[in-house]
C-alpha cells in the first residue's frame with residue numbers, strides 16, 4: 732500500500748491557533764503537512780507516552796533548552812504553532828545521535844523526526860536553517876569542488892571565527908597526531924582521499940536528482956551559483972578526459 736494511503740495526513744488539522752500566529756494558518760498547515768508527507772514519518776512516530784525517557788537519555792538535553800519529548804509531543808498533538816516555534820531554534824540543538832530512538836518504548840525516533848523538521852525548514856527557506864547552515868557553506872564548497880569534505884587542517888580559529896571558542900578544541904597539532912596513527916591514508920590533513928572526476932560527476936547527478944541542489948538554492952543562492960559553475964567546469968573536464976581516452 733502506498734504511503735499516501737496509509738498516512739495520518741488530514742484534510743484539516745484541528746488544533747487551535749492563537750489570534751496572532753507568527754505566520755498564517757495556511758503556512759503552518761503546509762509546513763506540518765510537509766513533515767507528515769515524508770514516508771519516514773509514519774515509521775518514526777507511533778504514539779507517545781510523554782514518559783520522557785528520550786529526554787533523560789538525550790545528550791543535547793543536558794546542555795541546551797531542548798527536549799525530544801517536547802518535540803515529539805508537538806508533532807503527536809499536531810500543535811502547529813509549537814512545531815513552527817521549535818523549528819526556529821530548538822530542532823537545531825539535536826546531535827542526531829539516535830540514543831532516543833534506541834530507548835523509546837513506542838519505537839519512535841525523535842531524532843529522525845527532528846531530521847524531517849530540519850529538512851522541511853530548509854525546504855521553506857526558514858531563517859533558522861539559513862543561520863545554522865551558513866558556517867557550513869565552506870564545507871559544501873569543498874565537498875563539491877574536491878569530492879572531499881572539510882579536511883581537519885582547515886579547522887582553525889582564523890578560518891572559523893564564527894564557531895566561537897569551541898574551534899580551539901579541534902585546532903590540535905593534527906600532523907603530529909596523525910603520524911601516531913598507523914593508518915597510511917590518515918597521514919595527510921590536506922585531503923581525506925582522492926576523488927576521481929567520474930565519481931564527482933556522478934555525485935552531482937545524485938545531488939540534482941535527490942533535490943540537494945534545490946535545497947541549497949533555497950538556503951544560499953550565491954553559494955548555489957558558485958557551485959553550479961564548479962560543477963560545469965568539472966563536467967567539462969570529465970568530457971575532455973573521455974575524449975582523450977578515445978584518442979588513445
Ligand code: SF4
Pocket residue numbers: 785788789790791792799824825826827828829830831832841842843845
Ligand atoms: S538524536 Fe537528537 S534528540 Fe535523540 S538523543 Fe540524540 S541528540 Fe537527543
Ligand code: SF4
Pocket residue numbers: 778779780781782783784785786799800803834835836837838839841
Ligand atoms: S518519544 Fe518515546 S521516549 Fe520520548 S516521551 Fe514519547 S514515548 Fe517516551
